[in-house]
Amino acid sequence: MGLEGHRIDVVGLTKTFGTTKALDDLTFSVTPGTVTGFLGPNGAGKTTTLRCLLGLVAPDSGTATVDGRAYRDLDDPIRTVGAALEASDFHPGRTARDHLLVMALGAGLDTGRVDAMLAQVGLTDSARRRVGGFSLGMRQRLALAAALLGDPRVLILDEPANGLDPAGIAWLRGFLRALAAEGRTVLVSSHVLSEVQQTVDEVVVISRGRLVRQGRLEDLDTGPSAVLVRTPTPDLLRQALAGAAVEALPGGALRVSDRSTAEVGHAAFASGVELHELTPEPDDLERLFLDMTGEGAAP
Template sequence: MPTGVPIEFAGVTKRFGPVAAVSDLSFRVEPGRVTGFLGPNGAGKTTTLRMLLGLVTPTAGSATIGGVRYRDLLSPLSSVGSALEAASFHPGRTARDHLGVYAKAARIDPKQVPIVLDTVGLTEHAARRVGGYSLGMRQRLGLAFALLGDPGVLVLDEPINGLDPEGIKWIRGFLRQLAVEGRTVLISSHLLSEVQQSVDEVVIIARGTLVHRGPLSSLEIEGAATKVIVDSPNRDQLVAALGAASATFEEARAGILVTGLEPGQVGHIAFAAGVEVSSLHRQKSGLEDSFLALVGEGGSL
């Protein structure tokens, strides 16, 4: 079974004329984990991945796989499997022929072709011309190409895009299995709800710079302002007490939603005003709120 190696970006910078697409970006992707690479449109995600795969030359810094630049790998397809969103296929070729061409060029056993087609659920469509494939089927074919050399490192750009609900459920489990096997898995995505259910670590960039990295759980802690749900049998008195304390709040279905205060502070306001509290708890911030707090409300994945 292939073993993953770390991916490392060290001070990576890329300028296109006066425009800095990526600026001094440093982070590490570990084996045995699914790492989500997130950022608003234009944040530099694709440029970063292209630098890793040797398609774009960094202005400064380095991007390595197991300490080696992609172009210096002895057997690239057997070391790193990649599927970029913009990947194109010859519309007149069948899926089987498409993979066969790359297997021959990379000196990969042709027996791998039917194996990877079966892995991604394309066996029954292997003899169809790719020009007739749906977007979801093209995504699966791109993943089959990434798996062709049975690599220890997978770099996937928007792998969930275009998949139907069944396909999304399948790829969640598949990504997890790749990580369990010890492979290094780096995926970019703009589908926050899907990333939330698929990854262990998150790396977020905005305007070409790193704004957050860490376990998925840490994003909810660091990203957004604290929100507390509080309620009382006498909600009018509670509202009056919060207003007198200059708290920021709004009425919600579950009670009063207070922003910017800790539960203990909200409880103290109620206690000091002699207001009975029937419920008081922190509202768990969603990934979307955390993301917007980190990159600004104008950004979107």
């Protein structure tokens, strides 16, 4: 049986710091049972939005609520919302276990959850190590354990993949999906789409404090896939593909962006051009993301 989920609603959120408008009439929602990626380039306003949602920043106008209520009005906030905004808010001389134990005692939680959460995030063997000696990836895991300490229905994570190695990112992906499958509401911010592309179900994309796109990840229109080609005679292939959009890539490969694999292969065969590679390029979601947020083409 799933948990009772809580919806996140951001409505007309506006915040200015001095002469900088960090948020500009931002509106979006996050539903239970999904992992939602909160995406945008650095400086887009993601962290400011999350801080407004957690009552750490007062907006100039608009609202940010969980289950229709501001964070300060929640009856039991630590059991409702778990958040990790940065992986550096630890006393360096305190062990990982003691950090969670202090949190549990201060919040009136069952201290038995401390060891359970350390095990859940893979830190059992490091429980009695001082946090000052932790890598960034280990700090990320400890921050996640702290966010889960109250068994919250809503989880808010700011750049949780930062500092994780590929194995850690794969672990995080499965972990967050399992939490959403229980009916929890999971909101994960990132400025790199590829980090969360295999994790999230929904996306909220912002740029310069404004909403750019909201919807299911699978509904993002990436356009037709390109074809990557390698040949010892690229000039002959260009002639065979007269009128096609052909781009030279480092290493001698060509990228054909307006022809299918079959069309490129047939043109090469008909012209007697030897091919060493002919592969479809995956949909370039990262490039689309950069285009949507006005950050230019992917490098």
